[in-house]
Amino acid sequence: MVLVTAVAVSNLEKDYGKVKALRGVSFQIEEGEIFGLIGPNGAGKSTTLKILATLLHPTGGRAEVFGHDVVKEASEVRKLISYLPEEAGAYKRLTGLEYLEFMAKLYAKDSRKAEKMLKLGIELSGLGERLNDKVSTYSKGMVRRLLLARALMVKPKLAILDEPTSGLDIMNAFEIRRTIKEFSKEGVTFLISSHNMLEVEYLCDRVALIHKGRILEVGTPRELKERYNAENLEEVFMEAVKNV
Numbered sequence: 001m002v003l004v005t006a007v008a009v010s011n012l013e014k015d016y017g018k019v020k021a022l023r024g025v026s027f028q029i030e031e032g033e034i035f036g037l038i039g040p041n042g043a044g045k046s047t048t049l050k051i052l053a054t055l056l057h058p059t060g061g062r063a064e065v066f067g068h069d070v071v072k073e074a075s076e077v078r079k080l081i082s083y084l085p086e087e088a089g090a091y092k093r094l095t096g097l098e099y100l101e102f103m104a105k106l107y108a109k110d111s112r113k114a115e116k117m118l119k120l121g122i123e124l125s126g127l128g129e130r131l132n133d134k135v136s137t138y139s140k141g142m143v144r145r146l147l148l149a150r151a152l153m154v155k156p157k158l159a160i161l162d163e164p165t166s167g168l169d170i171m172n173a174f175e176i177r178r179t180i181k182e183f184s185k186e187g188v189t190f191l192i193s194s195h196n197m198l199e200v201e202y203l204c205d206r207v208a209l210i211h212k213g214r215i216l217e218v219g220t221p222r223e224l225k226e227r228y229n230a231e232n233l234e235e236v237f238m239e240a241v242k243n244v
């Protein structure tokens with residue numbers, strides 16, 4: 001099997017004024033992988049994801065998505081990705097169904113494809129009858145499911161998901177993880193950020209530990225646990241930060 005590089009991040013730096021959010025971040029993701037970027041609050045996860053989603057310009061370094069530079073070829077990159085932001089709440093005046101319909105029409109090349117996309121979005125949202133209610137009446141978890149359905153119904157080559165299960169109850173989080181695994185089998189590549197290390201351990205093929213804008217370790221959960229003689233990724237992380 002020929003490995004295709006989905007994401008190549010090399011020495012990425014991002015300053016917000018005096019704050020150095022990223023201090024030389026590098027990692028690669030192969031096509032079809034579920035890759036987890038994990039670390040504590042303020043580590044630089046969202047910043048890395050936003051740069052890959054073409055929403056932020058890096059201060060230094062490079063990032064490519066399927067060989068396209070995220071700065072110089074941003075419009076090419078946007079055709080290949082879906083991005084789920086950490087905090088999102090737009091389109092409150094629409095019903096969930098109207099929102100999915102609007103997005104399907106925007107993304108699909110013809111009306112038949114839009115229908116198919118919408119059907120998938122409805123199914124993925126799991127919102128049933130509530131899709132007919134305005135988004136403003138949804139709980140945080142319901143909004144999350146709607147946005148995730150939107151992100152996946154377009155079948156992106158790369159899905160960039162910032163804390164996809166944050167704020168969701170156990171059942172919803174379980175469903176989301178199952179959907180991610182299913183889509184991965186169909187060839188969608190995932191970059192997921194999380195500070196829930198146990199969830200990531202279950203879900204991800206490989207993970208990168210990020211702390212204070214630097215990558216501390218990259219590997220499969222099993223490799224990292226062996227490297228640190230640890231029971232789980234939480235223990236790996238606690239050991240890894242000791243050496244910083």
Ligand SMILES: Nc1ncnc2c1ncn2[C@@H]1O[C@H](COP(=O)(O)OP(=O)(O)OP(=O)(O)O)[C@@H](O)[C@H]1O
Nearest residue numbers: 016019021039040041042043044045046047048195
């Ligand atoms: N717009 C901004 N202006 C100034 N500083 C920012 C801005 N966005 C992020 N930062 C800072 O950059 C650093 C990295 O933030 P980032 O949001 O990437 O972390 P994170 O790992 O996603 O954290 P969390 O898990 O809390 O979302 C933090 O110190 C944060 O305060």
